[in-house]
Amino acid sequence: MAKSNRYILTFLLLMSVTLSPLFSSKAMAQNKYVFDFNSRCKQAYQSMISLRINEANRLLKEELSSNPNNLIPVLIANYDDCLTLLFNGNPTEYSKRKANMDKRISLLEQGDKNSPWYKFSIGAIYFQWAAVRIRFNEYFNAGTEFRKSFIQLKDNGKKFPEFKNNQILLGMEEAIVGTIPDSYKWITNMLGMKGNVRKGTARIVDFLSTREGTASLMREEAIFYYAFLKFSMLSDHKGTWRYLDESTLDFKNNHLFVFMKANFALNDNKAALAEQVLRNRTQNGEYLDVPIFNYQMGIALLQKLDDDCLTYFQKFAAKYKGKLFVKDAYQKMSFYCLSMGNLPQAITYKDKIKNNGTTQIDADKQAQRYAEGNVFPNPFLLKARLLCDGGYYQKALEQLKGIKAGDFPQISDKLEFNYRYARIFTLMGTPAKAIPFYEATIKMGSTRQEHFAARSALEIGLIYEEMGQNDKAIANYQKCISMKNHDYKSSLDQKAKAGIDRLGGNK
Numbered sequence: 001m002a003k004s005n006r007y008i009l010t011f012l013l014l015m016s017v018t019l020s021p022l023f024s025s026k027a028m029a030q031n032k033y034v035f036d037f038n039s040r041c042k043q044a045y046q047s048m049i050s051l052r053i054n055e056a057n058r059l060l061k062e063e064l065s066s067n068p069n070n071l072i073p074v075l076i077a078n079y080d081d082c083l084t085l086l087f088n089g090n091p092t093e094y095s096k097r098k099a100n101m102d103k104r105i106s107l108l109e110q111g112d113k114n115s116p117w118y119k120f121s122i123g124a125i126y127f128q129w130a131a132v133r134i135r136f137n138e139y140f141n142a143g144t145e146f147r148k149s150f151i152q153l154k155d156n157g158k159k160f161p162e163f164k165n166n167q168i169l170l171g172m173e174e175a176i177v178g179t180i181p182d183s184y185k186w187i188t189n190m191l192g193m194k195g196n197v198r199k200g201t202a203r204i205v206d207f208l209s210t211r212e213g214t215a216s217l218m219r220e221e222a223i224f225y226y227a228f229l230k231f232s233m234l235s236d237h238k239g240t241w242r243y244l245d246e247s248t249l250d251f252k253n254n255h256l257f258v259f260m261k262a263n264f265a266l267n268d269n270k271a272a273l274a275e276q277v278l279r280n281r282t283q284n285g286e287y288l289d290v291p292i293f294n295y296q297m298g299i300a301l302l303q304k305l306d307d308d309c310l311t312y313f314q315k316f317a318a319k320y321k322g323k324l325f326v327k328d329a330y331q332k333m334s335f336y337c338l339s340m341g342n343l344p345q346a347i348t349y350k351d352k353i354k355n356n357g358t359t360q361i362d363a364d365k366q367a368q369r370y371a372e373g374n375v376f377p378n379p380f381l382l383k384a385r386l387l388c389d390g391g392y393y394q395k396a397l398e399q400l401k402g403i404k405a406g407d408f409p410q411i412s413d414k415l416e417f418n419y420r421y422a423r424i425f426t427l428m429g430t431p432a433k434a435i436p437f438y439e440a441t442i443k444m445g446s447t448r449q450e451h452f453a454a455r456s457a458l459e460i461g462l463i464y465e466e467m468g469q470n471d472k473a474i475a476n477y478q479k480c481i482s483m484k485n486h487d488y489k490s491s492l493d494q495k496a497k498a499g500i501d502r503l504g505g506n507k
Contacts, residue, residue, distance in 0.1 A: 035117035089322020123152030175200025271390030303390025324358025
């Protein structure tokens, strides 16, 4: 998946049954409603989180037939809507389903206010729909619902401090608040929302370290959030892989975990691993149809220069009803053809970018600029870039061998050459060799639109953070943020901000 805004979107992809077929007025006509997260509800939840949506809905109907006053199915049913909308982005489906949030909140508000599940369930539904609103570009509604969720969970934590499940969502929300740029902190402070990444992550760790009582429930969701925060916000890639490798997580039958692991692999130069995970997943009609898997496979194959990548990108474009990553997919098809010397086909895919998808995220914005411009990437450097991104470092080095930055007439190519060499050295475990190339990139490109200089500052910051030289790390993170009007600015700024937060630079 594109490395721009993928992280922001990746944590959102954890949410979603149209409620009306499940809750008849007759069934809910009595007075006493309970929150009973029993074994059947647990099984339904686990099926939903695995993206076996049909199976989950059958279990929820069975539960409501036996226990019509149980409100836990209201909470679990919400995952169908939100997972479906977040993964598939279908505007028609959104129009059909968006009224379900208010219906569910109204039902939950009839529940037992003395149960810790009362405010938790309401807060969870607000949180999940805030994610959906962002997905459909409704930022004001997203902010309103996020704040409502935050308040519900905060109040619930005060009233029921021993209710560990509260830590899952409250931890995630505090971590999100902790990454908001300083220029907007006054808004969150005014609204009573404070947090940082480490403290938010610590809440989720607190939940995962407990297995008694209700803490035996909803662990899959907590693991997803924890892994996301550890990988993307705390930039602990090695620790995340160690955690996943030592776990007993099901990366075959749980498609949410399949998505997660493939996404991490594509963000960490492990294209071969992403391909393996995607090919090994169980595929049958019980699972939600997720076109994003074709997109992920397309990237994995693109990064080893495999011609089949075009087939998967074409499947994604044909089946996907949303708007995000569409322009990016066409750009990747264009790049593949360009790297193979097929300029006419590269132009054909480039032209498709203009009239498809949207520019809501950085990756698609960058693709649109590519489509509107008259400049093509240097095919020589493009091959090295794709191989490097996939983790095929030796092949990438061979592509660059015997060439120097001065051999390229264009400044943009000089920048990419220096950055590419630095990146390969970093990923091969020789950061000392990388720093001079990163610094040369910053010196030459700090005022240009290409993202190479800002990304170089971020990478130097990560190197110094790994070395324990925190002052130098913070200085480079700040340098990254200070650069203006470049590609991928919002996502690079977020990562730099998270780095400063990790090191206590905001105190």
